[in-house]
Amino acid sequence: MKRNSGWDELLTGIFMLLAVAAIVCFFAVDGRGWFLGVGGAAVVLRIVQYVLRYIG
Numbered sequence: 111m112k113r114n115s116g117w118d119e120l121l122t123g124i125f126m127l128l129a130v131a132a133i134v135c136f137f138a139v140d141g142r143g144w145f146l147g148v149g150g151a152a153v154v155l156r157i158v159q160y161v162l163r164y165i166g
Contacts, residue, residue, distance in 0.1 A: 111163055112163075117162075118159070119148075121155065121162075125152055125156050125159070130150075131148050133147035135148050
């Protein structure tokens, strides 16, 4: 996958939405389970994106 391709921009957009959702969960939800889950999903998505850039 090349930088600034359609898939790359889509994954970046999803990552940004998950990051904002993690911030909202941090302040709005009691307990840290949702924050850790959504934030962890954002981090995993970003790592997958970098791996796809490296491989493709």
